[in-house]
Amino acid sequence: MTTTRIIDDGLEAEAPDSYTAARSTTDETNQQPMSLPPVPPNYRPSEREPFMNPAMRAYFREKLMRWRRELLQESNETLQHLQEDNSHAPDLTDRATQETDRAIELRTRDRERKLIAKIDQALLRLEDGSYGYCEETGEPLSVKRLEARPIATLSLEAQERHERLERSRREE
Numbered sequence: 001m002t003t004t005r006i007i008d009d010g011l012e013a014e015a016p017d018s019y020t021a022a023r024s025t026t027d028e029t030n031q032q033p034m035s036l037p038p039v040p041p042n043y044r045p046s047e048r049e050p051f052m053n054p055a056m057r058a059y060f061r062e063k064l065m066r067w068r069r070e071l072l073q074e075s076n077e078t079l080q081h082l083q084e085d086n087s088h089a090p091d092l093t094d095r096a097t098q099e100t101d102r103a104i105e106l107r108t109r110d111r112e113r114k115l116i117a118k119i120d121q122a123l124l125r126l127e128d129g130s131y132g133y134c135e136e137t138g139e140p141l142s143v144k145r146l147e148a149r150p151i152a153t154l155s156l157e158a159q160e161r162h163e164r165l166e167r168s169r170r171e172e
Helices: 017-023 055-082 092-128 143-148 156-171
Strands: 003-010 011-016
Touching: 055 092
Parallel strands: none
Antiparallel strands: 003 011
16 A cells, blocks of 8 residues: 655654545535535534434534544644753752653654544545444444544444453463
């Protein structure tokens, strides 16, 4: 799979080429895919409505895009902070504290960079119609699970099986 560097809110990120194509199908005025209606005010998806209907897809797309923008904004702020804070404390203890703080910030941003990649993958799944379905079983994920973890790819049961398998591999 090839990737393209995209710039969103001033930050560059790697994204699959198909994501760039999917982004080009949006209406730039409200960032909604042209095929999805705007999310109704106060809309909350429920288990009672048809799974991944257009309103539900639009809701999760908006939620993912908002989360992505927030993460990119925090990254921008961190970069600005790191560039502005070039002071070197004369005290060895203060310098060590600054370096530790800087390392923690960079580690956090690295986790967020990985999270942005997962958000991009979820947006691609929304575009291709596979969003909200378990990658192992093909069953729909619960709306509660998607609300709690919009980037989820496995049902709760499949995730638990996967974690048990990982633990057993580590113990060997």
